[in-house]
Amino acid sequence: MIIKRYIVNTMNEAMTRIRYELGRDAVIISQRKIRKPGIKGFFSAKSIEVTAAVENEVNEKKQNTVKGNSDSRNSNELNNMELNSIELNSIEAIKKVVQQENENVNNSRVVQKQNSSVHKVSKQSDNNSENLMSEMMEMKTMISSLSQKREPTITGKPIENQKSDIEKILFDNDVDSENIENIMVKIKNNKTEKPDLEKLKIVLKEMIHITKPKLQGRIVLVGPTGVGKTTTIAKLAGKLALAEGKKVGLITVDTYRIGAVEQLKAYADIMNLPFKVVYNMNDMDKAIESMSECEVVLIDTTGRSSKNKMQIAELRTFVEKADTKNIHLVLSSTTKNRDMKYIIEGYRILNYNSIIVTKLDETATYGSILNILETAKIPLSFVSIGQNVPDDIKELSADSIVSLILGEDTIC
Ligand SMILES: Nc1nc2c(ncn2[C@@H]2O[C@H](COP(=O)(O)OP(=O)(O)O)[C@@H](O)[C@H]2O)c(=O)[nH]1
Ligand SMILES: [Mg+2]
Incomplete structure (x- = not known):
């Protein structure tokens, strides 16, 4: 028995190929909508993955013809089609295996996404897509870490807005942020035992x-x-x-x-x-x-x-x-x-x-x-x-x- 998987844009296309390559006795075992791998997949329409099977003897002659034709096909067409061959005893058994395989593929894609690892593929274009995807994931992590900074803390104030009392007084009286920074440095550099407010007054008076x-x-x-x-x-x-x-x-x-x-x-x-x-x-x-x-x-x-x-x-x-x-x-x-x-x-x-x-x-x-x-x-x-x-x-x-x-x- 021969099993083949086709990635096509329409069911019509799938049927034509199946009939041509596997013959009239071929049966469709499964079909599902999938996205192309990589970032390109996000922006293009979904494709259909169709799996079909046929008894070996029925299709023996047809197979030879297909092999000859496949060699003469252009590379684009071949890129759209994955071929797998498995020998099994019954259509039911095949269905189970295909179902199992599909589940495995789905699971591995989820894990891949979670780990945000770059998926190694042979084609150069997919490599670029994966790199882009990886960069996007990095950016996403950066953005989320930035937004976490702005999240309210236990005091209810965002971390970056937590000001000391001295800073708050200056801020509330419209001293500009650059001056506030300078003043805070000068206060820190004053190593005397005086309270901060005293130090602040000294610093301001000097300015x-x-x-x-x-x-x-x-x-x-x-x-x-x-x-x-x-x-x-x-x-x-x-x-x-x-x-x-x-x-x-x-x-x-x-x-x-x-x-x-x-x-x-x-x-x-x-x-x-x-x-x-x-x-x-x-x-x-x-x-x-x-x-x-x-x-x-x-x-x-x-x-x-x-x-x-x-x-x-x-x-x-x-x-x-x-x-x-x-x-x-x-x-x-x-x-x-x-x-x-x-x-x-x-x-x-x-x-x-x-x-x-x-x-x-x-x-x-x-x-x-x-x-x-x-x-x-x-x-x-x-x-x-x-x-x-x-x-x-x-x-x-x-x-x-x-x-x-x-x-x-x-x-x-
Ligand atoms: N509230 C307030 N108004 C002022 C003060 N100094 C000037 N003005 C008013 O500001 C406006 C413009 O003043 P003016 O002397 O003509 O400004 P100049 O264009 O710089 O010569 C006038 O209505 C003044 O009365 C001030 O210290 N406080
Ligand atoms: Mg004037």
Whole structure:
């Protein structure tokens, strides 16, 4: 008796081959749908595995013909067909053996999958498929191990989000993650017996640099639009002219924005201060000259986007004309941390030597002060805490800024 197994796409194809190769007396013993091995099998339609049998004598002649034909077939066709020959006594016995064999094949495929081992096959294409499969299994393991990391722990918090109390305080007050990391390292390096909170305060205080600028000569304020440059100029003018009785002059080079000139002029009129508008470089020289009598000349500038290098370069020529080391970069505490970094870097070519942080009254957390100072590495001179001219401007000590950053104190 001869048994043959065919892997075909349709039953019609199977029947044609069986009749042709085994003859009309052949019987179908089993049929089942299978996938091609390897990754290709996942993306292609299922094939049919058909097993047929025939008595030896009936098919002897036919077999010889088939052998001759098979040799002349192209290799693709042969790839689709597996031939097995077994000698047995009855069709029933064959059915049992085939059934047993199919079960074994299925079991071995399950085990193979579980072990994710690369199945050795002779064909090169299948080798590639198996390699791909193995890589996919590896990726799957990696992904599952990553997702396990994020699974809740016994405390209910994901492992990566488990923060120490110190980290949590800093995080809750919007100190950025890079600074938190640096601070934690510094705390660890402090080998004294002090509690961590004490160590934290020491570390923060060391990071906060304050400057007490001499409000003398020409003072230039630069920074993006709407951060409060003009308002801060008015506050400083009020402080110096009204409270300290100094002779103060105001200059604006902000002729770009509608109403900007009028805004500063209004303050100059109220405080009865000399005021000049600068439209070009020549005007700048003349305006400065005209204020030679003034002890302090406050110069307001146009808010520029730090991304526009041309505009910043143009502003630089005005700032250089002022010929001063008293240049303040004005930043709003409400600006996003990432944007803040761009602004700080973009304005660096103006050689500012102090930072003024405004709108502290509009924020609930003060970590931004630390973020700004750490990025700029330039000291803080003033903070602005509201719209009132001239009162809402302050010089803060490092201790009071530490209290603000830790949420122990608030501005308003
Ligand atoms: N809440 C608050 N508003 C401020 C502060 N400083 C300025 N402002 C307001 O911010 C807006 C823009 O200020 P302005 O001085 O014109 O900004 P500039 O474009 O940088 O000159 C105005 O409405 C100001 O009153 C501050 O410290 N707190
Ligand atoms: Mg302005």
